[in-house]
Amino acid sequence: MDLHSLISRIEAGERIDGDDFLRLEREASLHQLAFLAHGMRRRLHPDPVVTYVIDRNINYTDICVSACKFCAFFKAPDEVGGQVLSHDILSAKIAETQALGGTQVLLQGGLHPTLPLEFYEEMLRVMKATGIHIHGFSPPEIIHFSRLSGLSIVTVIKRLMAAGLDSIPGGGAEILSNRVRRELAPNKCDADQWIEVMETAHGLGLRTTATMMFGHIETTAERLEHLQRVRDLQDRTGGFTAFIPWPFQPDHTPLAAVRRIEKTTAVSYLRMLALSRIFLDNIRNIQASWVTQGPKIAQLSLFFGANDFGSTMIEENVVAAAGVRFRLSEEEIRRLVTDAGFRPQQRLMDYTPV
Numbered sequence: 001m002d003l004h005s006l007i008s009r010i011e012a013g014e015r016i017d018g019d020d021f022l023r024l025e026r027e028a029s030l031h032q033l034a035f036l037a038h039g040m041r042r043r044l045h046p047d048p049v050v051t052y053v054i055d056r057n058i059n060y061t062d063i064c065v066s067a068c069k070f071c072a073f074f075k076a077p078d079e080v081g082g083q084v085l086s087h088d089i090l091s092a093k094i095a096e097t098q099a100l101g102g103t104q105v106l107l108q109g110g111l112h113p114t115l116p117l118e119f120y121e122e123m124l125r126v127m128k129a130t131g132i133h134i135h136g137f138s139p140p141e142i143i144h145f146s147r148l149s150g151l152s153i154v155t156v157i158k159r160l161m162a163a164g165l166d167s168i169p170g171g172g173a174e175i176l177s178n179r180v181r182r183e184l185a186p187n188k189c190d191a192d193q194w195i196e197v198m199e200t201a202h203g204l205g206l207r208t209t210a211t212m213m214f215g216h217i218e219t220t221a222e223r224l225e226h227l228q229r230v231r232d233l234q235d236r237t238g239g240f241t242a243f244i245p246w247p248f249q250p251d252h253t254p255l256a257a258v259r260r261i262e263k264t265t266a267v268s269y270l271r272m273l274a275l276s277r278i279f280l281d282n283i284r285n286i287q288a289s290w291v292t293q294g295p296k297i298a299q300l301s302l303f304f305g306a307n308d309f310g311s312t313m314i315e316e317n318v319v320a321a322a323g324v325r326f327r328l329s330e331e332e333i334r335r336l337v338t339d340a341g342f343r344p345q346q347r348l349m350d351y352t353p354v
Contacts, residue, residue, distance in 0.1 A: 045307045058093055210243050244287040
């Protein structure tokens with residue numbers, strides 16, 4: 001099949017397979033990918049609405065035994081300067097978020113070697129007393145809690161839900177290829193475990209997101225493997241609310257210290273964003289990454305398949321540790337969306353309009 005026949009199939013709404021994805025990645029121009037991705041976005045979202053959420057990222061600890069080679073944020077357990085946030089600090093951060101119109105917090109932290117499951121349950125109860133939606137604990141954290149406690153994944157998630165957990169973020173996915181994960185993060189859960197956590201959460205009624213951090217040591221085939229795993233799980237459960245692809249930020253990371261890895265260009269990012277929108281036909285929402293790309297490229301993302309501007313991110317620490325410090329207020333997000341010809345709409349985690 002030639003490229004033009006493939007493009008005609010996509011325009012007709014047909015699902016593409018892995019070979020089709022690889023052909024598009026090799027042969028389609030930037031403009032062709034934008035046209036196809038924007039067409040799919042308009043089929044899924046006919047109204048010219050771009051959503052966003054007001055929240056903050058709370059990293060409850062930076063102490064971590066995973067020692068991922070792509071992370072500039074973590075502190076080793078014996079390293080000076082690591083911390084665990086107190087309940088008073090957590091409550092103050094939530095109060096500030098709510099005062100700014102925030103509806104949720106994204107709660108993630110390092111894989112602390114000694115904190116018991118009861119610590120996280122109490123933290124959730126304190127936070128949930130404020131009424132905030134807690135979008136917390138990525139799959140590597142859930143697997144870590146399971147290992148430390150000796151409890152099953154389903155038991156851990158049920159206990160966290162009982163303490164106040166509302167949904168699970170898609171962090172820690174990186175690339176869902178075990179070859180990549182063994183090299184970059186051998187102490188973190190593998191790709192199969194990441195999928196298992198999400199499938200278990202979906203089965204318990206929790207909605208989750210999915211992410212992909214690309215642009216480091218992975219191949220194009222491994223990017224496809226990642227997308228295929230996510231799409232297959234969504235076919236089984238329908239539990240993902242959104243997909244967020246974002247490029248690796250190499251500065252100050254152990255990986256960049258031993259390998260020369262250039263930052264992903266805006267063009268490469270937009271191509272991957274569009275390919276994700278085209279391939280993931282069963283996930284309604286694709287999020288732009290202004291945190292890594294800046295406001296103007298994020299604005300352009302709205303024509304490459306993205307229908308969501310993500311979070312205001314009142315606070316963000318992990319990407320900032322790699323030297324990238326873009327900041328946007330709600331007013332700026334609304335202006336960028338409006339100037340691009342769309343209508344901004346605040347949302348909740350499950351995409352219910354506020």
